[in-house]
Amino acid sequence: ETTPPIATREHTVEGFVREFLRELNFGQGVDLTRASVNDKYLAMARTVRHYLMTRWLSTLRSQAKLQAKSVAYLSAEFLLGRQLDNALLASGLEDIVKEGLASLGIDLEELRQAEIEPGLGNGGLGRLAACFIDSLATMNVPSIGYGIRYEYGIFKQTFVDGWQVEKPDDWLRLGSPWEFPHPEAAVKVGFGGHVEQYQDDDGVVKRRWVPGWSVLGVPYNYMVPGYDAGRVNTLRLWSARATRAFDLEIFNSGDYAEAVRAQTFAENISKVLYPEDSTPQGKELRLQQQYFFVACSIKDFVDQVLPADFDLHKLPDRIVFQLNDTHPVIAVPELMRVLVDEKGWEWDEAWAVTKQCFAYTCHTLLPEALEVWPVELLGRLLPRHLEIIYRINDEFLAELRVAYPNDELRVRRMSIIAEYPVRAVRMAYLATVAGTKVNGVAELHSQLLRDKVLDDFAAYWPDKFTNVTNGVTPRRFVKLSNPGLSGLITEAIGDGWVTDLDQLKGLEPLADDAEFRRRFREIKYANKQRLAGVLAERDNIVVNPDTLFDVMVKRLHEYKRQTLKLLHIVSLYEKITTGELAIGDVTPRTFAFGAKAAPGYVMAKQIIGLINAVGRTINDDPALEGRLRVAFPANYNVTLAETLIPAADLSEQISLAGKEASGTGNMKFMLNGALTIGTDDGANVEIRQLVGDENFFLFGLTEPQVAEVVERGYHPSAYYETNLDLRNALDLIASGAFSGGDRAVFEPIVSNLLNEDRFLALADFQAYVDAQARVDAAYADTDDWTRRAVLNVARGGFFSSDRSMRDYIERIWHTYPVAPEA
Ligand code: 26W
Numbered sequence: 001e002t003t004p005p006i007a008t009r010e011h012t013v014e015g016f017v018r019e020f021l022r023e024l025n026f027g028q029g030v031d032l033t034r035a036s037v038n039d040k041y042l043a044m045a046r047t048v049r050h051y052l053m054t055r056w057l058s059t060l061r062s063q064a065k066l067q068a069k070s071v072a073y074l075s076a077e078f079l080l081g082r083q084l085d086n087a088l089l090a091s092g093l094e095d096i097v098k099e100g101l102a103s104l105g106i107d108l109e110e111l112r113q114a115e116i117e118p119g120l121g122n123g124g125l126g127r128l129a130a131c132f133i134d135s136l137a138t139m140n141v142p143s144i145g146y147g148i149r150y151e152y153g154i155f156k157q158t159f160v161d162g163w164q165v166e167k168p169d170d171w172l173r174l175g176s177p178w179e180f181p182h183p184e185a186a187v188k189v190g191f192g193g194h195v196e197q198y199q200d201d202d203g204v205v206k207r208r209w210v211p212g213w214s215v216l217g218v219p220y221n222y223m224v225p226g227y228d229a230g231r232v233n234t235l236r237l238w239s240a241r242a243t244r245a246f247d248l249e250i251f252n253s254g255d256y257a258e259a260v261r262a263q264t265f266a267e268n269i270s271k272v273l274y275p276e277d278s279t280p281q282g283k284e285l286r287l288q289q290q291y292f293f294v295a296c297s298i299k300d301f302v303d304q305v306l307p308a309d310f311d312l313h314k315l316p317d318r319i320v321f322q323l324n325d326t327h328p329v330i331a332v333p334e335l336m337r338v339l340v341d342e343k344g345w346e347w348d349e350a351w352a353v354t355k356q357c358f359a360y361t362c363h364t365l366l367p368e369a370l371e372v373w374p375v376e377l378l379g380r381l382l383p384r385h386l387e388i389i390y391r392i393n394d395e396f397l398a399e400l401r402v403a404y405p406n407d408e409l410r411v412r413r414m415s416i417i418a419e420y421p422v423r424a425v426r427m428a429y430l431a432t433v434a435g436t437k438v439n440g441v442a443e444l445h446s447q448l449l450r451d452k453v454l455d456d457f458a459a460y461w462p463d464k465f466t467n468v469t470n471g472v473t474p475r476r477f478v479k480l481s482n483p484g485l486s487g488l489i490t491e492a493i494g495d496g497w498v499t500d501l502d503q504l505k506g507l508e509p510l511a512d513d514a515e516f517r518r519r520f521r522e523i524k525y526a527n528k529q530r531l532a533g534v535l536a537e538r539d540n541i542v543v544n545p546d547t548l549f550d551v552m553v554k555r556l557h558e559y560k561r562q563t564l565k566l567l568h569i570v571s572l573y574e575k576i577t578t579g580e581l582a583i584g585d586v587t588p589r590t591f592a593f594g595a596k597a598a599p600g601y602v603m604a605k606q607i608i609g610l611i612n613a614v615g616r617t618i619n620d621d622p623a624l625e626g627r628l629r630v631a632f633p634a635n636y637n638v639t640l641a642e643t644l645i646p647a648a649d650l651s652e653q654i655s656l657a658g659k660e661a662s663g664t665g666n667m668k669f670m671l672n673g674a675l676t677i678g679t680d681d682g683a684n685v686e687i688r689q690l691v692g693d694e695n696f697f698l699f700g701l702t703e704p705q706v707a708e709v710v711e712r713g714y715h716p717s718a719y720y721e722t723n724l725d726l727r728n729a730l731d732l733i734a735s736g737a738f739s740g741g742d743r744a745v746f747e748p749i750v751s752n753l754l755n756e757d758r759f760l761a762l763a764d765f766q767a768y769v770d771a772q773a774r775v776d777a778a779y780a781d782t783d784d785w786t787r788r789a790v791l792n793v794a795r796g797g798f799f800s801s802d803r804s805m806r807d808y809i810e811r812i813w814h815t816y817p818v819a820p821e822a
Contacts, residue, residue: 006057009050016093016100020047032104038174040106041114044097045084045177051091052225056232059820063142064307069317069815071136071143071808072301074294074331075129075324077273078147078235079121079154080222081638083178084112085480086134090225090232116171117639118178119153120237122277123555124664125363127638128441129324131473131664131801137226137233138475138499139805140817144305146297148289149179149220149237152272157596157635162612166275166599179220181239185304186216188243189295191288195384200344208341209384215266216241217296227475227499231820238296240269276598277555278369287330287373287381294331298338312343316356320813323360323435326371326427332358332434333388341384347391359812360431360438361468363661365448366559372424375417389425393417396433403460414456432457432464437812441470442662442683444703466811469683470662471801474501477668481642484523485672485793492516501800504671504793511790514783521786524649524673531647534640539633543590544626548779551674552652553594553636553644556604559659562595563607563753564761564768565652566614571729571769572628573618578728587776588627591615594636594644603752608632610746613738641665646672649785650775653678654768656759658703660684667799673789675778677771679764683799690795695788697778699771700764709763716757719765726765730754 009019024035024043035043063070088094101108121127129145136143155166190211200206222235242263268285269292280286301319302312310318323329335357339350364370379386393416400411416429432438432454440446446467450458458465479486479498489497493506510516528545535541543549552565569591575581593611597604615630633640651669653660653676660682670676670687677697678684688696701709720727730750732738739745753762779785797803809815 003061006054006061008054011051011093011096013096013100013103016047016096017103019050020044020100020104023047023050037110037114041084041111042175042177044101044111045087045115048084048087048091048093048097049178049223051093052087052223052232055225055229055820056223056234059231059233062818062821066818067307067318068142068818069813070319071141071813071815072297072319072321073129073132073136073143073145073324074297074321074328075126075145075147076290076293076327077121077126077324078118078129078133078145078237079123079126079638080118080130081127081476081642082112082115082117084115086476087178087223087225089475089480090227090230092228114174116174117637118171119169119637120147120150120273122154122273122275124662125325128363128470128664128801131471131476132805133224133233133235134226134473134475135471135801135805137224138228138230138473139802140226140231140819141805141809141815142231142818143233143815144301145224145233145235146293146300147235147237148270148273148293149239150270150273151239154273154596154637155275155599159608159612159632159634162609162616164597164605164608168272179222179237182219182221183241186218186241187296187299187303188214189217189292189299190214191291191381193383195387206341206344207384207387209337214243215269215292216243217292219296219300231818236297236300238270238293240267240292242266275596276600278364278366278557279598279601280369280371281600282372282374282377284377284381287377290327291330291334291382291385294328295334298331298334302338312339313349313353315353319357320436320815321358322808322813323358323431325361325363326431329360329371329427329431329434330382330385332430333382333385333392336388336392337384340388351392351395355434356436358431358435360428360435362428362431362438362440362445362449362453365445365453365659365661367453370453371427372418373427375423375425378425386425389416389430392430392433400460410456414460428454429457432461435464437466438464439466439468439812440661441468442686443467443469444658444680444685445661445682448658448703468804468807468811469686469798470664470667471799471804472664472667472671473801474498474671476642477645478671482523482527482646482672484526485520485646488516488519488523489793497797499802501797501802504797505795507790507794511787511794517783517786517790520673520790521782524647524786524789527643527647531643534643535631535633538640539631541631541633543592543629543631544588547588547590547627547629548649548775549592549647550589550650550652551592551594551644551648551669552654553592553641554663554665556595556597556601556608558603558607559759560655561759561761561764562593562611563749564654564764565591565593566607566611567726567729567761567765568769568772569618569628569630570614570732571725573614573621573624574728574732575725576624576628577621583623583625583627586627587779590629590631592644592648593630593632594640596636603748606746606749610733610738610749613746614733617738641668645669645674648672648674649779649789650674651676651678653681653684654700654764655679655681656761656764657681657701657706659759667796670792671796671799673793675775675785675788675792677768677775686798687796690798691792692795695791697771697775699767701760701767706760709760714757714760714763716760716762717754719762720754723762723766725769726762 192212217238224233497503651674679700
């Protein structure tokens, strides 16, 4: 058989220059002398992606031929970050491009800065999905990511008088060179309507869904290029369009305005990413989004990806749908509906297949973050799915009643349907019942899932539960974001670490090498200078690279306890202003924050206001002699993380024990040579085990201690009354010292801490301050600090997302790598 050839590009400077000019002239329709930065960026992006095309097409071709078992990673969020550098790295074009652009008098850095990052995620969960697909491609694992092409990503954060104000993230406005739209391959998705009974050709009574309305899902493909000649996998994001029938009907009725409105209605589904992180709003549009992308994806996989003659009974040998939290769990009844209603299978037959096709990852422990959909809403939007969920639940409960004949209370506890406060579907329970495996994202988190959140299920299905500790991609978060350190590492141990991060172990002996430490320190210093430049340019913020960079970047949430860090800062300030502490005895520090608050999360927005207010006061106070500074750049995102993290000395991971599922920022800091001050929470536990107690600043209550304190009855005011430093800090905030004398402004924060303090910030205050004193002492010995920093890098290899992928493969997916044909 003859296979048509795939076009290739010439990997030379001249070849690149030719392709680039062709894109600029023919693609953008401009000549270099008149090209804008955006023209050049777009031409550059298209040129680079052409260099990846051969690998992408041959990956697709080999997958079509081999039909190897694949992973479909279903995620409502993919927080990709900028694409250009990653594509350059993956295509091995960096040197050629630098030379080629230079010969044209173009500055690569300027083009880099022109890219608007696709912020299609909120935080940890979305960025994790992006790291995972990078690792899967690099490791040659057949896989596809499925998600939503939001027209507006995570909002752009601005500060007005220190208060967060959100602006729409219009990330597509200057063009989107990384995507391949396929409107001709749109799929139709129904909503609403009713379920009807009918007789099939054999006279059997069946039920089927008659949707009330439908929309089209248009696939947009993105390349997911593996590092160093790996596969180029696909990320397929769905965009909603009105169906032709939908608006034609209304057009024919003569109501033009109504027809256009209908179009807007349909397209709203993929309009905007919900900025809620951890508190579900129960909004109808959000359920529409979830069903929309999941229905598109299943249809796509069954009808397009699989060969036409595929026997769906073999589906579990060909695919595993990994559910990234509960957001895509409606896929379970959807696959049942496809098999039973559309393919005409028996229920039992369909359930036997369906329950082998899914696995579920839980990313939280907060009870309020567990999604539940009111039956009223679900039944209105997806009536057939609700029926299917009821039947899954009926059969599950019947099974439980056999296993636990005298324990009706337990059976009710385990019901997928909650009865209170309203009848609702517990999506985590549905995922647990349907999935082959349920995993948490760090050892402690998985343990708490088994022991607390899903304890009844773990007792019933002990083997279903497993752990896969999160990881981060070393390509983006070390190699690209920290070129200085990457160069030093490669010089010392070769470049194998980029795809085999355990090789960082080879750096351990160098922690005792004074010359290595000197160079390591020099790189950290240069990274601080680079950050200082970015903050000056981007935010008009001045920071001093000769200070300790103490960094806390993550979503703003009470459980993460930005207020605890703030109390430390305020306490320091208070002691200096009262003369209790001489300014000359204070370790010069730059406290950097980056955090977005969900727009409706009032307390989180208050805390942002307070950080900025404290920052303004401290930064303007000449008595501090510039030794303390607060830097809170607005709109923390992946791009900023890439310069902030490599510049950090100290990583703040101070959530209340038992609340942070894993954390992944903690891993990025470790791999970039920051030391961690942290609680015994999430993946901090594993970080500390690996790096050693002596190289980690541990403080605070442990999870069992937290449980005990809460059990006994927690009274935050007791800490206020007995701890003078804490009282002084809180009193200073309450006095209006940071709000121009207005005591009302931050009163809600203070009274919340004194009266409720759900996350025990006051209980951990003294331990935190003591740990910060240990940080100061350790930092004073510069050379020894560097030794510990080197050990953090050397012992961080475990936190590569490549390792996470190996764990998923071994414990959950049972798939195999398949290299693309040459
Ligand atoms: C709107 C409802 C909702 C509920 C939960 C939205 C988003 C969530 C996510 C589960 C929140 C999230 O991003 N969790 C984070 O996942 C990371 C990756 O596993 C972990 O590292 C973080 O600890 C966890 O908070």
